[in-house]
Amino acid sequence: MKRRVRFALVLLLALAPAVARAQDFASPWPFWPPRSSLAQLEYGLMGPTPRVSADAAITRWFGLPQLETRALALGGCARSVAFSIGLSQTGAPELGWTSLAAAVGHADRNGGVALRALARRDRLTPLAFDGDAHTAGGEAGIGAWARAGGTFRLWMSAPQLWRDGEAPPLRRSLSLGAVCTAPGAAAWFARESVVGAGGARHGEHEAGVTLGAAGASLWCSVRDRPVRVALGVSASRGPIDIAGSAASHPVLAQTSRIGARLSGGATP
Amino acid sequence: MHAGAFALAAVLAGCAPADRPRLAEVLYDATGDDANAEFVELLNPLDRAFPLAGLRLEAGDGANPGRWTLRWTGSAADSTAAHGRFVIGGSLVTPAPNAIVNLSLQNGPDAVRLVWPDGAIEVLGYGAVTDAGQFCGDPAVDAPSGLALARIPDDADLGANARDFRAAPPTPGRANLPGHDVAVVAGSLALTPEHPAEDAPASLALRVCNRGATAVGAGEAGLALAERMSGVVEPLVATPIDRGLAAGETLAVTLAVPGRDPGKRWLIARTSLAADENAANDADSLLVRIGPGPVEVTEIQFHPAAGEGEWVELRGRDAAPVEIATLRLGDRTSTRGAPPDDAPSLARDALAVLAQDRRALLDHFPGLDSTRVLAVTPWPSLNNTDDDRGTADEVALYEDDGAAADRVAYSARGVPAGTPIERTPEGLWRPSPSPAGTPLEPPRVLPPQRRRLELGARRIDRASHRVRLSWSLPWPRAIGTLALHDLAGRRVTTVLDERELPGRGDLDWDAGTLSGGLYVVVLLARDPDSGASLSATAPMRVEGPAR
Numbered sequence: 001m002k003r004r005v006r007f008a009l010v011l012l013l014a015l016a017p018a019v020a021r022a023q024d025f026a027s028p029w030p031f032w033p034p035r036s037s038l039a040q041l042e043y044g045l046m047g048p049t050p051r052v053s054a055d056a057a058i059t060r061w062f063g064l065p066q067l068e069t070r071a072l073a074l075g076g077c078a079r080s081v082a083f084s085i086g087l088s089q090t091g092a093p094e095l096g097w098t099s100l101a102a103a104v105g106h107a108d109r110n111g112g113v114a115l116r117a118l119a120r121r122d123r124l125t126p127l128a129f130d131g132d133a134h135t136a137g138g139e140a141g142i143g144a145w146a147r148a149g150g151t152f153r154l155w156m157s158a159p160q161l162w163r164d165g166e167a168p169p170l171r172r173s174l175s176l177g178a179v180c181t182a183p184g185a186a187a188w189f190a191r192e193s194v195v196g197a198g199g200a201r202h203g204e205h206e207a208g209v210t211l212g213a214a215g216a217s218l219w220c221s222v223r224d225r226p227v228r229v230a231l232g233v234s235a236s237r238g239p240i241d242i243a244g245s246a247a248s249h250p251v252l253a254q255t256s257r258i259g260a261r262l263s264g265g266a267t268p
Numbered sequence: 269m270h271a272g273a274f275a276l277a278a279v280l281a282g283c284a285p286a287d288r289p290r291l292a293e294v295l296y297d298a299t300g301d302d303a304n305a306e307f308v309e310l311l312n313p314l315d316r317a318f319p320l321a322g323l324r325l326e327a328g329d330g331a332n333p334g335r336w337t338l339r340w341t342g343s344a345a346d347s348t349a350a351h352g353r354f355v356i357g358g359s360l361v362t363p364a365p366n367a368i369v370n371l372s373l374q375n376g377p378d379a380v381r382l383v384w385p386d387g388a389i390e391v392l393g394y395g396a397v398t399d400a401g402q403f404c405g406d407p408a409v410d411a412p413s414g415l416a417l418a419r420i421p422d423d424a425d426l427g428a429n430a431r432d433f434r435a436a437p438p439t440p441g442r443a444n445l446p447g448h449d450v451a452v453v454a455g456s457l458a459l460t461p462e463h464p465a466e467d468a469p470a471s472l473a474l475r476v477c478n479r480g481a482t483a484v485g486a487g488e489a490g491l492a493l494a495e496r497m498s499g500v501v502e503p504l505v506a507t508p509i510d511r512g513l514a515a516g517e518t519l520a521v522t523l524a525v526p527g528r529d530p531g532k533r534w535l536i537a538r539t540s541l542a543a544d545e546n547a548a549n550d551a552d553s554l555l556v557r558i559g560p561g562p563v564e565v566t567e568i569q570f571h572p573a574a575g576e577g578e579w580v581e582l583r584g585r586d587a588a589p590v591e592i593a594t595l596r597l598g599d600r601t602s603t604r605g606a607p608p609d610d611a612p613s614l615a616r617d618a619l620a621v622l623a624q625d626r627r628a629l630l631d632h633f634p635g636l637d638s639t640r641v642l643a644v645t646p647w648p649s650l651n652n653t654d655d656d657r658g659t660a661d662e663v664a665l666y667e668d669d670g671a672a673a674d675r676v677a678y679s680a681r682g683v684p685a686g687t688p689i690e691r692t693p694e695g696l697w698r699p700s701p702s703p704a705g706t707p708l709e710p711p712r713v714l715p716p717q718r719r720r721l722e723l724g725a726r727r728i729d730r731a732s733h734r735v736r737l738s739w740s741l742p743w744p745r746a747i748g749t750l751a752l753h754d755l756a757g758r759r760v761t762t763v764l765d766e767r768e769l770p771g772r773g774d775l776d777w778d779a780g781t782l783s784g785g786l787y788v789v790v791l792l793a794r795d796p797d798s799g800a801s802l803s804a805t806a807p808m809r810v811e812g813p814a815r
Binding site: 023061062063064066067091092094095096122134135165166167168169170171194196204225226228249251252253255 | 806
């Protein structure tokens with residue numbers, strides 16, 4: 001039983017790595033599993049078995065060295081309440097910004113819900129928080145999931161339900177998704193509402209499959225409008241987990257991510 | 269004898285009745301207004317004077333066969349000298365006619381005739397006259413405006429108007445085909461270069477023609493060049509024409525023009541020939557300018573792509589302001605467009621734009637100083653494609669005296685569609701580095717650029733919301749597009765639709781419609797010749813709240 005649970009969790013770790021566009025706390029891990037503090041901060045989604053962890057990730061957007069995100073997050077739990085805090089910095093001076101985020105919520109094997117909040121300020125020099133006051137902004141949102149029977153789960157994420165001040169680098173709306181797992185494989189589908197130029201709304205869709213075994217997984221996803229393909233791998237040994245992913249684009253260079261995580265506490 | 273018998277006899281023997289003066293020349297369609305400028309010339313071939321009393325000059329209406337109307341009747345005082353000419357014409361004819369009358373002749377197909385008191389008739393029909401009574405033999409050609417119908421040679425009488433008369437420059441009171449006449453072909457003078465630099469030599473090309481009936485031997489005729497400036501005539505060059513000229517032959521001649529002081533002057537070329545019978549065509553002149561003109565063309569939009577219409581930018585070069593209203597804009601045709609009468613003056617180094625559609629241009633470039641954008645009417649439509657010589661068209665600016673202030677012949681080859689050409693500070697012409705052009709902006713020299721795509725600022729200020737996007741491609745031109753993507757890779761907007769781009773260029777773009785956020789500018793370009801392609805990206809932060 002213990003091995004089956006572990007196997008299922010490994011599969012879930014690899015789910016939906018690109019669902020709901022990330023920005024400040026993007027990571028090569030999927031947002032779903034319980035060990036990802038970055039996912040809690042980014043999407044407000046909290047896994048069924050939160051525990052203490054330290055996560056670090058680097059994202060290079062579209063191959064642009066001046067557009068790189070470096071994120072660090074800490075997660076923990078007290079009784080049934082889980083929480084995460086994180087700091088990230090994106091981009092070269094003049095272009096970039098610094099973000100401070102926190103998330104808090106509750107989850108068990110049947111479902112979970114979490115609130116996330118983030119404060120952001122542009123910066124003019126490396127490693128600083130020194131942008132003009134008018135470049136400060138904040139956002140807050142919510143994420144939740146629930147078991148829908150058997151191995152079928154539904155989830156939603158609305159990371160920017162509230163915004164104020166300077167616009168976020170990327171506007172993100174509601175994402176809805178479903179995942180179905182089976183021994184050694186998983187398939188998932190998601191739809192995100194997108195506000196385009198001029199306020200026009202449309203939907204983007206993403207589908208993916210994951211293949212994995214204990215301690216390692218390989219995943220692939222495809223997104224539409226425009227067609228984008230992402231590939232990722234992750235591996236874990238004891239308390240250490242590493243992952244990497246690359247997402248292609250028909251016009252832009254690929255976006256690559258790497259991450260490492262150190263986690264403690266009992267393995268679920 | 270019956271009048272009809274006289275006419276029949278005239279046709280059999282020739283169109284002109286013997287033993288009396290005959291029609292020698294008719295000008296019925298003078299250049300411009302015909303009133304008082306038309307004439308009919310008679311030539312007396314006899315060795316004695318011939319009275320014209322009772323002679324009737326009548327005009328026939330080609331549209332109404334048999335309809336003749338009287339234009340003039342000879343009085344007792346009218347007479348032609350032996351071998352002399354008698355001109356009946358309007359007051360504007362030079363030299364003054366022997367009999368002044370506004371003839372009001374109609375343009376062809378029509379006819380004129382002389383009716384003598386004894387019933388003899390000589391008729392001259394021209395154009396497609398159908399009434400047999402309105403021509404002799406076959407009607408003569410219908411002479412173009414400005415040319416006369418002249419009997420050539422003066423004693424021709426070959427039994428048909430078509431054989432006796434041909435279109436020729438008017439020569440009232442003079443021989444139609446003189447025995448000795450060497451002329452400078454009118455309008456044949458051309459200076460190369462058109463605007464010589466100060467003290468720089470130039471060459472004047474022209475044509476001379478032997479319009480006489482007699483051949484001219486080598487060295488018999490001469491050619492002299494002089495200039496007239498501020499009313500003072502100064503001889504420059506004199507040389508014999510060292511080649512013989514057969515009757516009717518034309519010869520191209522080039523004269524070396526020594527370096528001159530700057531300024532406008534007339535160059536006058538004059539032929540000389542002993543016994544020349546027509547001095548009126550011995551000389552022709554050309555208004556030229558040494559040194560730069562008071563204005564110059566600095567940018568030409570000859571193929572607008574966004575409905576802004578064609579336009580031409582000009583810059584003042586004179587220390588004294590130039591009145592734009594006195595300038596005329598032309599192309600290779602004879603069209604000369606005029607700016608409005610209330611156009612402002614153009615100071616030195618100041619710019620103005622002459623526009624085909626002023627309103628459309630101001631709509632397309634809302635930041636332009638509207639007082640410097642002037643509509644030109646009529647607009648000389650500029651060609652977009654090269655001819656066999658590699659020239660699409662030319663843009664010429666003329667001063668009020670007709671002198672060319674500047675003239676630019678351009679090629680459309682290699683110029684991206686929709687992109688104007690501009691004059692660089694070095695005086696060369698190139699496609700504008702800005703795809704839509706830079707009206708009312710001096711030409712910019714774009715410095716070398718290390719990256720394929722660069723932004724004027726990576727952070728776009730929320731107040732100005734403007735950003736300069738510049739690119740440097742490994743080809744002189746390319747097919748390219750500029751677009752913005754968001755951080756999720758979605759295409760947010762198109763900055764520049766796919767079009768031809770100069771290899772090195774930039775544009776000033778208004779990002780005011782964008783929501784605040786982070787964007788990636790993407791340049792996609794391909795070389796139309798080799799098919800090679802590339803892409804370049806640059807991130808851009810736009811300040812402001814989300815929308």
